[in-house]
Amino acid sequence: MEPSTQKLIHTFGALADLGQEIAGTGDFSEMVRTSMHLLLGTLALRRGAVMECVEAGPLRCAAIWGLGDHFLSGVEIDATQKTAFLKGETADFLVKNTDTSTGFMNQHRDQLVREGIELVLPMIVRGEVTGLILLGGKASGEEFSRDDFDTIRAMVRHIGVGIHTHRLLEQIAQRAEENRRLYDDLRAIYRDTVRAFAAAIDIKDKYTQGHSERVGKYSEIIAREMGWSEEEVEGIQIAGYLHDIGKLIVDRDIINAPYNIDAKNSSELNRHPSAGYEILAPIRHPYADIPLMAKHHHERLDGRGYPDGLTDEQIPMGAKIVSLADSFDAMTTDRPYRRRRSFEDVVRDLRENSGKQFDSKVVAAFARAILKEVTGETKDRRITKLLGKGYLEGEHVATLLQDLITDLDSTQKARSAS
Amino acid sequence: MDTPTGGLVRSHCVGATAVVYASDYLNKLTGEKIERECRRQLSCGCRALVIDFSETKLVNSIGISILLGIIDVAEKCGARIVFSDVNNQTVELFEMLGLTRHVVLAKDEREALLNLSRYETTPVVH
Numbered sequence A: 001m002e003p004s005t006q007k008l009i010h011t012f013g014a015l016a017d018l019g020q021e022i023a024g025t026g027d028f029s030e031m032v033r034t035s036m037h038l039l040l041g042t043l044a045l046r047r048g049a050v051m052e053c054v055e056a057g058p059l060r061c062a063a064i065w066g067l068g069d070h071f072l073s074g075v076e077i078d079a080t081q082k083t084a085f086l087k088g089e090t091a092d093f094l095v096k097n098t099d100t101s102t103g104f105m106n107q108h109r110d111q112l113v114r115e116g117i118e119l120v121l122p123m124i125v126r127g128e129v130t131g132l133i134l135l136g137g138k139a140s141g142e143e144f145s146r147d148d149f150d151t152i153r154a155m156v157r158h159i160g161v162g163i164h165t166h167r168l169l170e171q172i173a174q175r176a177e178e179n180r181r182l183y184d185d186l187r188a189i190y191r192d193t194v195r196a197f198a199a200a201i202d203i204k205d206k207y208t209q210g211h212s213e214r215v216g217k218y219s220e221i222i223a224r225e226m227g228w229s230e231e232e233v234e235g236i237q238i239a240g241y242l243h244d245i246g247k248l249i250v251d252r253d254i255i256n257a258p259y260n261i262d263a264k265n266s267s268e269l270n271r272h273p274s275a276g277y278e279i280l281a282p283i284r285h286p287y288a289d290i291p292l293m294a295k296h297h298h299e300r301l302d303g304r305g306y307p308d309g310l311t312d313e314q315i316p317m318g319a320k321i322v323s324l325a326d327s328f329d330a331m332t333t334d335r336p337y338r339r340r341r342s343f344e345d346v347v348r349d350l351r352e353n354s355g356k357q358f359d360s361k362v363v364a365a366f367a368r369a370i371l372k373e374v375t376g377e378t379k380d381r382r383i384t385k386l387l388g389k390g391y392l393e394g395e396h397v398a399t400l401l402q403d404l405i406t407d408l409d410s411t412q413k414a415r416s417a418s
Numbered sequence B: 001m002d003t004p005t006g007g008l009v010r011s012h013c014v015g016a017t018a019v020v021y022a023s024d025y026l027n028k029l030t031g032e033k034i035e036r037e038c039r040r041q042l043s044c045g046c047r048a049l050v051i052d053f054s055e056t057k058l059v060n061s062i063g064i065s066i067l068l069g070i071i072d073v074a075e076k077c078g079a080r081i082v083f084s085d086v087n088n089q090t091v092e093l094f095e096m097l098g099l100t101r102h103v104v105l106a107k108d109e110r111e112a113l114l115n116l117s118r119y120e121t122t123p124v125v126h
Ligand SMILES: [Fe+2]
Pocket: A243, A244, A272, A297, A298, A326
């Protein structure tokens, strides 16, 4: 084969490999190292280094071959030297050329010659010097030809753009990570704010302190048991915290006297779901449908609920979950006018009202979640803790839950069969 | 006995000479393994290296750069280096790029060892 043809094939192969290397998404330092080897190997150069310009600091060594580890360590390149590189012609990049116009070469010539560096080329991207590539002489001992310069400059341009692109991608990834953290922070702030709100709602009703927080937690447990995604589970927890936010605009006396309110006051109290919706709707929540869940948490499957008298399919699933969590907490906590109901009584109520007030799928999911705690299938004791010591104790508890689940499942099956 | 190191590189010692076998395609992955093996042999006291190219069909740019690095390290250690059984196409490439100014080419491993025996020095024992 003609040497010129062989050289062409060898150079062409290297350029193809370089293009592939630079377009790759692999490790940055590996990319620079490989690119440098490709450049050195194309002309059989015995040593070389790729140095990156760093804002206000010494050059950063990105790859080095055949040179000491401390080569040009701590060396900076100033604005004047950069400008000289931008204006420089091929002859200016030769170390041996003492007429060179680049101040960098004049400043470091001794060290460069000592280390066997013959050529220093700038990497230029969009009219800016982004780094330097330093190259030793050819293994053949020949001088660099015009063709060699063309090949080197093409490859240096490639490498410069490659490094620049990788750095940009790194910055984008870093920004995305910062944004993600910021978003997480915002969500945490939002959750804290919501919990503070929930506490404010509960303070207004002196007999139901902690109610909103508990409804949030029960809702979260039910939704998770129903297989909702983590994002949706977080959302419904928030909806639980805020479901009674409308009470903030209802007279404190009405809220605190639910056992002897007249029709007028009752309709005032019943305004709270719609009022809640009006408060929540203009807010941009990080989760979907929170205002609707607040609005419909007093709807019933049989259409006898409020504010809209919606029936089964019309009620959002989230509102059905919050509704059950809300009623469950009301039944299982002491009120000034009554003691809390026994678990047996609560299960009876849930059974009777499934399909009328509550969605039986939601009731079954809640019963399964409680049963898992009771049988120890889950280590989590959140419901047990919320209900207080002793409430879920006794062998009959598991049986009650198991029977309820079986009955609800068979009703469900019968309904879907018909 | 041949020692496969790093999964791919075979090598063995004949006196103070290490024979290292290059693989069929000398690129970054295989090149770096050969380089590591050569460095290891030199640090173990070898005074000469034979790199056997009998299985090597192709050497790319990275391979050239790495081979130059091996030549550099060997020179710094004062060790001699011979490339053996290089195919015609690769010989042309080595000649064109000037690698042959720094290494001796031998027809095969036997000739390489014979060539080196003329310069045999006392092995350094660590
Ligand atoms: Fe309510």
